[in-house]
Structures are given as structure tokens and as C-alpha cells.
Amino acid sequence: MLKGVTRLVSRVHKLDPGHFLRLGTQAPQSLAAHLDNQVSFESPRAISCTSENDPAKHEEKHEGQHYNLPLQDMKTIFPHGLPPRYAMQMKTFNEACLMVRKPALELLHYLKNTNFAHPAVRYVLSSALDGEKGTGKTLSLCHIIHFCAKQDWLILHIPDAHLWVKDCRDLLQSSYNKQRFDQPLEASVWLKNFKTTNERFLNQIKIQEKYVWNKRESIEKGSSLGEVVEQGITRVRNATDAVGIVLKELKRQSSLGIFHLLVAVDGVNALWGRTTLKREDKSPIAAEELALIHNLRKMVKNDWNGGAIVMTLSQTGSLFKPRKAYLPQELLGKEGFDALDPFIPILVGNYNPKEFESCIQYYLENSWLQHEKAHTEEGKKELLFLSNGNPGQLERLCAYL
């Protein structure tokens, strides 16, 4: 198997530019025609893809099938949220397809029945006990975000909270609170992406308090949230405070019922973990001394209503946690668990046989699997054994074939 793979890798490398060029230049219809010339792929398409593109209408019967997300939506909803390998796959196939899976369906059901008068319910996606990383938590979160975007909720998406607690270049002492630290770069990047996602809301929401940036500049009560965001993007020094204001205002106003708020945090265990950041005198900074983290913690507390909070736990990217840790309590720690309690844990596991079959069919249709044995039963069994049904692992394996 290994020899075959290495030979194929060299073959695929030679084939790579031409292969992708072909896919990129040809329109999907000609691709379908090309496929039709070979074996008839009608039935696999029916198994692996569904035409129901609205997440609100996804049900049990769509479980295991891929649905298509329009690329235009992807740019607005997910300027920064997708896992890097999935983004590469999207670019390669020129389409974005997400598999409908049980955890996402469960969450959708809860979200559809949310009572907006009650405090926001917290949902935590974590790896099920037979899988560790690569089980599909981030992509399930993306599915939920797509649903909420279609339902016209305001999306507050933090793509990876771990990025905010490590490797930050400039740390400024916060002007608002002397004990805390600002992270201008991260805050301004996030504000840009937030603006892209929620463009239409920014002018509708008006802030209800006056905020003073410094002696000369201030924001008056009644001006739109868009202005706060602009100020944060242009004046990088005030970006962190701008983020704080945005979070505070959104929390306050979603309780009024003007809009529904979805707080989606990926890697929420970073909020209660250690950081790798140090002060000038090399003493470590605790997580709560970062203004961004402090404000985010307030956000995931359930003392507001009018929306929902969906979070994922992630070990990859987490700091100072052993590689084998994937259970909620291990990753969150005592502090994190106490802060998030009560929450609904939702376990995301490896593919079951139907989902696995569907995934392989999807890859076959897009001519991603070039190995001659890939569509045989034996080949599928081999892939199942090698990847153990783990979505991330399967994707990496198929990249070689």
C-alpha cells in the first residue's frame, strides 16, 4: 500500500498543475458531461448530494448527504471561519459542500425551537469519546452559522480563540483599564471580518451610550455601530476597545429583541487556559488580563437573552494541554467548566458507515480519488480501516490518492 501511495504521490505531483487547471477552467457542466462519458454517476450523486440547500429545511432524511453552499455566501458569512484544509478543498472543487450530520441536525432542532425570552442557551461541541481531532466540530459550527445567517441572525463568529492567546506581536497596555492588555492587530482583523459578515446590521443598530476614545475623540450616543467598527479599523490603537464596545452593545440590545444574536466561538477552551504571552519583564500574562478575552468571557455568560451561544472545544492549537486530551472537563479545566455550566454538550464523532460511503462518493464524483482501486469495495474498506472513519484523517488520506 505504501509503495503504491508513494508512486501515486509522484504521479499526482506531475499531474497536479494540469489536473487542477482542467477543473478550474472548465465549467461544472462540462465536468458533469465528462463524468457522464465514463461510468454513469447518477446514483452516487443522489446518495452523496442533496439539492436541499437551505439549512432550515435539513432533516433526518438528509443525514449523510452533502449540500451546496453558494460561493457568494461563503465570502460574506465566512471571511475567516473555515478550517484551512477545507478552504483549499473549496478552491479545488470550485464549490463548497458540507455534509449534513447528526450533531448539526440536533443543534438546528434546538435552535429552531429557541425561546428568545429565556437566557441564551450554551451548546458545546466536543469530540465524542471514540475520536479525538478531525471529527468535524468546526465544520458543524459552520453549518450552524450558515443556518443562522440564512435566518437573518447577527453572527458573532470568533474563528479560533486560541489565536488570541498566543503569538501576539504588539501588546499595549489598555487605556480603558490599566491592568489589562490590548491586542490591536487581532482586534482590527476581527473587526474587518465582522464588518464583512454583518454589513446590513451595522447601520441599523444604534449604540446607547457615549464612549470616549481619548481627549479629542468620542462617539456620541445614538450613532450607529458601523461607526464604532470603522473607528476600530482605522485607529488600530483603539481596536480592542472597539471590540469591547461592540460586544457590550450587542449583548444589551439583543435582549431588546431587535435582532437575534448567535455567538459562535471556536476553541472556547482558550478562554480559560494559559497564554504564551509575556510582559516586558518576562512574567506570564493570565488569560483574564487580556481585554479581548475578558470581554469574550462576559459574552459567553448566559445573562442575556435573544439568541444562542454555540462553542467548540479544540485541542489542536490549545496551549499546555496534552495531545490526548479531548474530553470537555480536561480541556476546559475547572474554571472553564464552572463558568460554562449549565451547558448542553453535543458530541461529534467519526463517520458512521453511511456518512463514510457518502464522503467517498463525493470525492469520486469530483474526480478527487484517482487511484484505480478507490471505487472498489476493497479500496473503500482499506480507507475505512486506515482512517477509522475520522473525517480529517480520511481527507488527508484521499489527498494522496
Add this chain to the structure above:
Amino acid sequence: MAAASLPAWRRLQPGARTLRAFSTAASPTTLPGNPRPSTTERTSRFDRPPRRKALPPRTEKMAVDQDWPSVYPVAAPFKPSAVPLPVRMGYPVKMGVPMAKEGNLELLKIPNFLHLTPVAIKKHCEALKDFCTEWPAALDSDEKCEKHFPIEIDTADYVSAGPSIRNPKARVVTLRVKLSSLNLDDHAKKKLIKLVGERYCKTTDVLTIKTDRCPLKRQNYDYAMYLLTVLYHESWKTEDWEKNKTEADMEEYIWTNSSSEKNILETLLQIKAAEKNLEVTKEELLGTKEIEDYKKCVVSLKNEGDSENTLSQYKDSVKRLLNLT
């Protein structure tokens, strides 16, 4: 051929024989085990007794139902000719098997207990019975022994042949007691466990105190009993500083007055407020079945760690509390 030449040699005259001795005939070297006598030593070859052939090993003469303790009455090195077992030991060469027992140094190096077979031990016990007293008839089960004699003392005596009969290892005394047989309440038990630390085993509920700081066994035994008494009395006392016990010191998770309780009460109060149901008080909320359930789930989650079971129970209880379908 060589054997035939030997008696021919014998018949030779002494003179002719000495002539032979100087010659460099090949025959002396072909005869096995008959070294050429040095020229200084003038003992005649046929004065020396002939070398005996190796006898068959004793194992071939052993009956299956023989008395083994008489073969190995004391600790003795492994004798391959006396042990009738086809034992092999050693690292095999490629495509080979471990070495056989004849001339095997590995078998000699390791300690063997061939002198302590069950039959031999039975014989020892029979011999020792004359020096023992009767086992009390009333103590015929383990539970009765536990009940009447909860404390167990282990001591070791050493006998060896040597210039001195003393052995410093003989002063070690180990005291074992089950905490369930001591009269301790909840606080006392927790305090005792904290005081002894490593010496308590949670799975078997046994406290083990090993003392060897005094020179005599008797003194060590007294010291161990003293330690047990002191621990017992100290754990019943409550000091002033014990009320500063923080959550980090707690051995297990206690739900009352924890942050989990606060969170859930706040959440429920908010839900009730949203439903305009302001008459509900904290005590009422605490008494409901859902909260009881939730409390049990959180306690088991914290104390036992995450597992599929505990997580799914927790999930169900939270769903019921928050009225999600």
C-alpha cells in the same frame, strides 16, 4: 585401534618403554585423556588407575513417584544431572532453540526453589507443628478475625549462620488497619487521610504504618501503636484554622454553595422572570426534582470525570431543566 594398542604397550619391557617415551610417536596423542607424562615425573602409566567413563546422570534412575525433598533437601545450586526436567534457558541463535540444561550457566546463576516444593513445605510444617499452639476455634472466618483483631502487625525474623545472630532488618514493624474498623466520623476520616497522605490506600481502605526508626523491634511496635493513637485523637479534634478550608482543598466535589449551583439558580430565576413567574423562591427551586437530578449529574461528572455515561446524563438533565425538547 588405539584401544588394541594399549594392552600391547603394557606388555612391553620397561626398557623398551622408556625408549618409546623419547620417540615422537603419534600414538600418545591419539589416546584420549591420557596425557603424556612429563619427563620429570617418573610414575608409570599403568600404576595410575584408569580413568572412569562418565556415568549416566542420576535423572535416568529416578522414579516418577520418588521423594523429591531428599534430592534437594537444602538450597543448592541447580544440578542438571539431578533435575529430571528438560529445561531450556538462554537466548536462541537465529533459527535455533534456547540452550539445553547441561552446562547451562544461566540456570546456575538464577536462584532456584527446588528445595521448597509444596511437598517439602508440608513436611516442614509437620515438623514445626510440635512447636505451635492451636488456632483458636472461634476464629473460623476472615470476617471474625477482622472484627476481633482489626490491627495486623507484620514483623520479620532473620536466621543465618554467621559471626553474629543480629540482623538490622529485623527491627522493621508494619502496622495495617482498616479505617472502617475505627470509629471515625466524616470530618475525622478526611482529616486522618490528609494527615497520613501516602500511607492510606483508597481501594482497600487500609492504613499502613511502617516504622523502623528505633533500634529494637519492641520499641518500633510501641511507636507504631503510639502513632495510631495520636492520629485517631488528632483527627477527632477540629482546629481553628480548619474553617479556612478552600474549595481547592476539598477531596471531592460538593454541590451546595458551589458556582454550579449559583449559575443554575440564576438561569432558572431569569427564565421564571421571563415567564412572569416571580413568586418562585430559591428554596422551591432547589427542591424540584430536576435540580436534584442535575445536582447528581454534576457531582458524578466532577468526581468521576468524563465518560459517555456521565456526559449523556448531564446533557439530559440540562435539557430537562431548560425545557428544551
